[in-house]
Amino acid sequence: MRFHIFVMIALCSLLSFSCNKAVPIPNVEKYENFNASVRVTGDVLNTVKPLIFGDNIEWTNNGMGLWLPDEKKFDENLVEELRNVGITHLRYPGGTLSDYFDWYKAVGTNRQPITNPFNNNKKEYPHFGPEEFMSLCRKLNIPGTITFNAGTGKPEDAVEWVKYLKSNNFEVTDYTVGNEIYLAKPKEPVMKTAAQYVDFCIQCKEGIDKVAPGIKFGAISLHDAEYMPIKENRNWMYEVLSRIGDKIDFIDIHNGYAPITRGVLANSKKRYSDDEFALCFLGAADYVRGDIAKIKDDISKYAPDGGKKIEIHITEYGPLVYPIDKKHAFDDVQWNRSLTGALYLAGLFNMILKEPKITSANHLPLCQDVFGALVGIRGTYPDRKNWRHGVYYVFQMYSGMKEREVLGTTVESPTYSTPAMGFVSELKDLPYIDSSAYRTKDGKKLSVFLINRNIKQNASVIIDTGYDSYQIESVITLTADSYRAENSPEKPDSIIPIKKTDDNTEHSGSYALVLPKHSLTKIEITKN
Secondary structure, three states, rough: OOOOOOHHHHHHOOOOOOOOOOOOOOOOOHHEEEEEEEEEEEEEEOOOOOOHHHEOOOOHHHHHEEEEOOEEOOOOOHHHHHHHOOOOEEOOOOOOOHHHHHHHHOOOOOOOEEEEEEOOOOOOOOOOHHHHHHHHHHHHHHOOEEEOOOOOOOOHHHHHHHHHHHOOOEEEEEEEEEHHHHHHHOOOOOOOOHHHHHHHHHHHHHHHHHHHOOEEEEEOOOEEEEOOOOOOHHHHHHHHHHHOOOOEEEEEEOOOOEEEEEOOOOOOOOOHHHHHHHHHHHHHHHHHHHHHHHHHHHHHHHHHHOOOOEEEEEEEEEEEEEEOOHHHHHHHHHHHHHHHHHHHHHHHHHHHOOOOOOOEEEEEEOOOOOOOOOOEOOOOOOOEEEOOOOHHHHHHHHHHHOEEEEEEEEEEOOEEEEEEEEEEEEEEEOOEEEEEEEEEEOOOOOEEEEEEOOOOOOEEEOOOOOEEEEEEEEEEEEEEOOOOEEEOOOOOOEEEEEEEEEOOEEOOOOEEEEEEOEEEEEEEEOOO
């Protein structure tokens, strides 16, 4: 994760083409319990890939607080929180951190300090090295996901790391060469042109094939949206796919963040109202969906054989508002932890789980108290406090859908539109109700997820489940009085799922319920 301010400002300054379009935001107060309908079709769109529910852990800060170096053990409270949320793999050793990480300096008893680019390039002792990472994954009974150092490292370092992990019988889902190097400034030590990066990948691949043939191997990339601030890298996607599209199993992208800034594209000081920004945030997954479509098109155009076997991995995703405007920094960061941010994540899952090309993904961050972490953490062990953010519950609800069939849904609902905000282009005619449905392979159980993106009014919804006879096992709703509500050590239950259990009587035909404003509702249904 490298949110350099210069990148944000450069991008903002180049996005003036859409910042002031007059797209009216509707007067949502005209609706009184607006009406909508949802139909679950029999169309199977995909199967929920378990690896969508990964997260990130960094070597710094003692593994984001999980490792207690003085006690030589893990914080069991945090470990249990990760076990309960349903994380299926952990990406290590970080995002930007990975391109400075010399793994061999972080093993054994004679470890050496490693550069932390987020701390003025100071060197820090790697308490949470590969050994501790493997131990945590084994404790959680999950595999790891590895990002090689393609910045300050060498291809032979990557090869040796693969050998090391293999010799320790550690399960790795896949290996990616580097992290967001295409955004590095020319003077940064990690900077590479597209051609240099591809050459690095080829050397890694050739060496790894000799020691561990058949591992899943991927390269970083991005869609050229014509606002890349580094002109040397405008051809990055083409260079990667055309030269090594037949040598990689996936491309690693970071397009699951939104809206990224509170300001409006070219004018970082221009700010729409909270209501307007919330509506944009709640619909931002549609912007990501459009970007995924462009990436799929790039793959088919540039990769050999149309890139039919190339998967898409989103190794960083989550609600993100970065505090560029110092005057409003505290207020802007709060949006990451808000109910709005949690509902954005739900919309993102609704989109991602329908796309067969996306086979793996990693939420970010895991544990901290600034951005949209699953678990908030504050203070010093053993007196520190940890609590669940709203995104924790969203992640937990969707991770329970692993291996289920993704069914199509159709929605009839009032719509809204928003102008461009943050990095999200204008959104047109979005239904207030967003939906998804997941069925067990035996066809007996169905879970329907409904997001009410209306920030003013409840929704009266009629649901056609597709079953002639069924029971409602439970209705679980995640909401709060305000779309800006957030959990904290003082108020850890501002956003918590509320479960209503039905009387389990037999139902036939459609099912009606009311969705609260700015809410996520999960309906558990059993076929009779």
